[in-house]
Amino acid sequence: MSDWSYWAVQTLNGLQLSMLLFLLSVGLTVIFGLLHFVNLAHGALYALGAYIGISAATATGSYWAGFAAAPVVVALTGILLYLGLMKRMRRAGPMNQVLVTLGLIFVFVDIFRLVWGDIAIGTVEPALFTGRSELFGVVYPTYRLFIIGLGALVMAVLALVLSRTQLGAMIRAGVDNDQMAACLGVNVEKIFFLVFCVGCALAGLAGAVAAPVFSAHPDMGTEILISTLIVVVVGGMGSLRGAIAGSFLVGFAQTFGTVLLPHVASLLIYALLALVLVFRPTGLFPARA
């Protein structure tokens, strides 16, 4: 393997991780920006997405069944949580939200154990994306390229919706000042609900997409949670730009940290988080100045 292609592959690794983190964190950050809600159970929704993805794929024999089912089921679960719990926690302050959703993590972990067992389970990639592809002499797993592509697609769609459509304008208004937006005739509640559903669906999608690469196990949501929170906080909560910047920073720091500074790799993202917060106490691109 040539030097050039080695670094190209590592860059792709960084990109792939960044996209996965993006899918996971964008929902979390927009929900925070709009609803001021800190949802630690977001990681558990990701795990649920992975489990649903695997179960649906196993039952039907098609990866795409899981790919389609996971966002829907997770969004439905999100709706139940929203109506049953989170709606009434909206004004309860970040600490109570953190704790309620921490409780949810506990509940979810045991539900996963009861339904899917203690042992990790896995699934295979779709036939369409098995094997490896060659790009400019660089060989890379096709499925990972698919993840990169999907992440970029979601990123582009969200950016377009937010900047170019009526709906996007309303969401931005809501993030800026929800009371003002309500005065301007925006049905804020409806928008909140919609955004919450989309955020959950994206977490579910991330789970289904991650399932063939990582196995699904009860603690997977808790494991990914910290990285996701770091992405969101480093980027600055509530903004798409922040989620993108945070994902890339964390994804690349983690990838190149393991390559270049293997001995401090596990410290690196925490150091990054601490550093950003010391100098920018509300993250790099906060939704509100």
Added chain:
Amino acid sequence: MIKTVTGALVCASFAVAAAGPASAADYKVGMLLPYSGVYAALGQDIDDGFMLALEEAGMVDQVEMVREDTEVKPPVGLAKTRKMVLEDQVDVLVGPVSSGVLGAVRDFVDQTKTPLIVANAGNDAATGENCSPYIVRVSFSNSQVNRPMGQWMVDNGVKSVYTLAPDYAAGQQQITAFADAFKEAGGEVVGQEYTPFRTTQDFGPYLSQAQSTNPDAVYVFYAGSEAINFVKQYDAFGLKDNTTLYGSGFLTSPLYVDAEGPAAIGVIGSLHYIPTLDTPENKAFVEAVQKKYDRVPSEYTVQGYDAGRSFVEAIKSGATDKEAIAKALPTVSYTSPRGPVSIDPATNNIIQNVYVYETVEGDDGKLTQKLLGTVENVKDAPNGCEL
């Protein structure tokens, strides 16, 4: 007359046993296992294996079981151990899965002279510099399962390896044991990396690095979900096509191999047990496990079974109290499903065969284990152990 009296007594004792086995039990066994947390499945396998051995010996009614969840946390494990020894007053302890828990309970077990049958935790030091006459290991030591692979791989034409393992004590011991043996046999380790323990999900960066050193083989130690992720990603990155993946056999344990899927085919590992061993003892065992628990036994099931079996053998030899059980345990020797086993009097670690196996697709399309070679009676050096 006498006959009927005896009969009545026998009936009565059965009735008592049925009514309250706790009060009628002759022995108390404390299971120190993870029933929740990342190793819960391992804990369950060990427990099942242990119960099977008791059942086989017809001793279920004579033994009262106390089960405590270590949660894979050393302080919790220690607290539970104290409870079982001081309050429940168990005669023997079985467990733990995690070496961390074993390290935590070692001094306490030694001081209270409570026999502990180690049913998994492989830390070398437990039967090395920190050995104890009360700690008998019937599972394996980290170096025991890996050392034989050094010579075996060189013998099979592998000249250079790249190694990977999680960055914690077990990972380091497993890899070091292999690497030392491999180098001694004339091989070359071209690269070595330790990945952050339990936080590494994406092995991409490491795999690219391994690939760039162009080794004959990659040798790793991973278990649990890390094993599944690693095996799948190793395949996805295409390394498997021209670089065989070797490893400590936990990598493709029957417990995870289904989750790994076709990516596991062709992976070669060394382990103290595989369910496809062609011996009468193993066949009977596999059948019994399938009948009772409806699954293929894993190495953990066998460890649980041997923990139970060695306890049974110790009792059969006439041991009745803690001290006697501790004395009797190291003397047991029998043919286990995994082959002939005995306890090394110098370290209290098990002496057993290590099997080199390849994961292959069976006739029914399911993944299975193909035996490639057997290294017999592998025994650890005392490593500072004085019993």
Added chain:
Amino acid sequence: MLEARSLNRAFGSLVVTKDVSFALDKGERRVVLGPNGAGKTTLFNILAGELKPSSGAVLMGGRDITALAVAARARLGLARSYQKNNLFGELTVRENLALAVATARGAAGWIMRDTLSDAGIAEDVRDAALAVGLTEMLDVPVDAVSYGVRRQLEVGIALSTRPSVLLMDEPTSGVGPGMIQAFHQLMHTLPRELTVLIIEHDMDLAFDVADRITVLNYGEVVFEGTPDETRGSPMVREIYLGEWDAHA
């Protein structure tokens, strides 16, 4: 005593403070007038240290304090009250005042003694409460008192630190006539050596208490003079005092 030198501040392309300069003598009472959006509160924020000016300097007692943070300025004797109530809601009036007094007296870090039961602090609390007419209210939680009382407390907190320079941002905004009257009295009971800068909408009060008046418009100082000069200025009349004519 307090001096602004060519202060500028912009938010993006919007210039809210433009080359503002003025100087207050010790004991001077200065009122800042100006229509809504003239940049009065921004100016206060710059003087108090809550905003950094884009350029220019703030001096107190001849010392450049531009680089100092809010707390450091407060320790030099610069106190302020806010246009929007900025109180300790769940605490009682007494506790509100005691927090300010204790901080000003350097007792905020006492580990061995309680500031709430300290005689010296209690005396200052009583003085401040008396000055703003809250003696009867001391043990009522702020969350349970009326808006007017909160306005009184807002000034009371600023006063209780025994400042040498006091900035008051529309102390009577939103209160009834009775309370404005009480405020007139308060102004006259303040120690004469205290330097005071007030943003005020109530013209009677402004002309009653001011030694000099500064008028801001679009972030700029457009006029400065005595109350009489202000009354006589056609420019001030044009941009601002139409309202006041109607009142008068």
Added chain:
Amino acid sequence: MFRQSLLKTLTVLAILAAAIAYTFTTGYFGKELVIEAATLAILAISLDMIAGYGGMISLCHGAIFGVGAYTYAGLTVLFEVNPFLAFAAAIVVSAAFAFAVGAVTARTHGIFFIMATLAFGQMAYVLVFENKALGGDDGLAGVPRLDVSPLGLDFNNSVQFALFAVAAAALSYAAAAWVLRSGFGRTLVGIRVNEARMKAVGLTVWRTKAIAFAISGALAGLGGAIAAQQTMFVSPELMAWMVSGTVLMVVIFGGIGTLVGPIVGAVVWVFLKHEISSATPYWHIVAGTVLIITIVAGGRGLYGQIEYMVERRRLKRLAAAGVPSTATGREDETHA
């Protein structure tokens, strides 16, 4: 503001009496539970001081606790330092670590503060986990208990050690109550209620926050040093972020901002967890549900709810006795 009410005093004394009585009557494991509850109570008190009164929700208290445990264990095991000296050092080192975290994170608020403390806690965890000299993930064994033989006592006797832990918890409560009743404690509450105004009246807020963290850290370190002696073993698990999460749950469960609630929470948690986890391996689901219910029910917690009701009655009585009060005006007041 903190007030050592009659209810607080009675509750603390009742728990103290119950703990002592239980220690003398229970079996071996019961004493272990008493010690565990006592150390958890110390940690929870330490967290409530800054979270409940200072408004700083720390997710690194597990790590500070661990720093105390490791300082004690490291000094006694690796350097054979006198245990009393190591005990004092544990308190000092954890206070210093906490001071640094408090100082650096002082500018962040809300979820950002929570995450910043998490980051520092995790860094400490990783550093210990990967430090071979401190035993890495294996931890350090053979930690001695304080040698109190000159006093004619023996801490290897579990009754005596349990009483020592209970006494330490009681002292921690007294120390925290003392601090909260001092000028410093008042200032801390002032920062929680309105940090901007505290600055405006001249307070160097970061210093107060850092000192509060240091005091809280000293208590957490004390708890850690006792925990290290209880198990005679330390491992990085002590410092994992879930430990901090658990302590926060305990504080909430008992009643945040009441100082007594955390003790109640710790006692109930330790005993309940023991009962549930011996009944089912799925105890997380129970703990999670209890936590959710606690918060949804108003978030006051077990003891907090009782204190709230008692306080409300007291205020009503005061009002009836003629303490002046005015009509509540509902104005639009935006909190900056």
